Amino acid sequence: MKTFFTVALLSLSLLSFQGAAEAAATSSKSKASTTQTRKVKSVVLRKVAAAPLLRAVPTFGQVAGLHDVDDPLDLKSSVAYVLDQNTNEVLFSKNPQAVLPIASITKLMTALVVVESGLSLDEKLTVTDEDIDTEKFTRSRLAVGTTLTRGEMLHLALMASENRAAHALGRHYPGGLSAFVAAMNAKALSLGMADTHYVEPTGLSSRNQSSAKDLAALVNVTSQVPLLRDLSTSREARVALGKRLVQFRSTNGLLSNPLWDIGLQKTGFINEAGKCVVMQARMAGRQLIMVFLDSSGKASRIADAERMRKWLAERPSEATTASAKL
Template sequence: MLKPLFFTALFFPTLAMAQSYIVYDFTNNRMLETHQPNSVQPIASVTKLMTAIVFLEHNRNARCTTSITGEDIDHIKGTHTTLPKGTPIACHELLKAMLVHSDNYAAHALSRSAGMSRVQFIQKMNDKARTLGMTSTHFSDSSGLSTGNVSSALDLVKLAKYSLNKAEINYLSNLSSTHINTGKRRVFVKNTNKLVRDEIFSAAVNKTGYIRESGYNLVFVNKVPCNQAIIGVISLNNASSASRSNFTKNKLEKYGCTALNNKVLSDFVEDVQYEEGYDEEGMDALIKKVTE
């Protein structure tokens, strides 16, 4: 019974979606440019901004630690983790892995580390969305692997605005690379956003997202004022990682933001290993495993 259901879900046609975006002036609270801002689409790992917010606001243990366990395995896309399993890891290190490297296992582990069950944690995510007025948003898991995690560019402006008040998110958003301390060893990771990874722009809020169904998503708020205003670009369903980076850079520059040290975008091919376009191989392995 499992195989027919699996392939029905896998190959059932999905609706073709167009890119939607907003360029927003967070200083003066106004939209500068927009296209289909109310289009509701899967947001993939952009979800992790809300996961971070709920964890930071509900975790009461400053010395919180947890381990990656079998509960955290990705049964949706077949993605993997570079973090060791069964080893106690400080929650702040998992938060770092989740926001910088977009580690799905770290997101799952954090969702059961704030004094509640995973189900309760996801409910808190949805409750927070309602509180922020994100009426087109719904969360089904803490990583964004589920296509049930949906939002709109307009709702994500509200999430970005709230995230600007979180010092931990601001700091981690702008790390081009870092080490995750896991006790026995340190795991080196790079930022999934090329604009930050290559230090082309500095970020106040930054989260990429990708699954097949969502295309390449990004919530990015520039840290440096552009013409005396903090400018952000929220875009959903970009065609590729390269087009997402180029689109964001072009929009930022259009409204007065300048690249750090006049840097330019290049070497996209070599950067594939750091991006979130990784679920093709994982999905193929998952299909093989399920159908054997």
């Protein structure tokens, strides 16, 4: 009897031990399975999160093959033009007759038409929904309802390349925006800018186009207007927007460079135009007009201008004919 109970208890113990072992094994398998599932999930998530590669949009100059033209300075700009303002001597020329989008360099003509209109610079203009960019959908710190004087709008358009300011200037012209654009094209024609055409006052449209030779003519005229010289070379300005003082800065870093003596300048950029800049500057004992269009790279237009400055300093009386007549 005693033996029977002993055997029974031993059997129960063995069964309990076996059950515990099986439970432990099941738990271990469950954990391993969960861990394995999590690892698989992690891999899948990483694959899904990978961003697709985006192709860069080519500029008009790249499509036309203008960057294939060699020049002695290996410039990143497909168009470059340097003119002695006093003698009209061309010191450097690369694709000078190529007609390309000019982006915000458009605002030089916008400013010239505004100044020559004789409209009061103290008149207050208000930004409306009409001034919102529906071309490139760019943002602006000038919210709808912002009211500034015409002079302040002119300052922001030239110094900080403010698109809503430039558009508001055109919209408040007698006869409205269409009359203003007509005045821009009429002024270009009067200056002999045969390769130039404007469709709006900001430069956001790629249909605003010109050539380096035409832009040199525009710089020549605008640089003789003291107000435009002062506003375009201003480094920064604080403007009251409602209850806030907002600081705007120039888009041209060369204004802070002591090696440069710039009398007038304007930068520009849209994808179709690349990086652009035009300037009037004194260097190598000369008053020069410089045009760089369709530059590839974030800081390449500034680098091209620096390369040109050094080249002119080393060869003040030398000119080159690296031009492509298209």
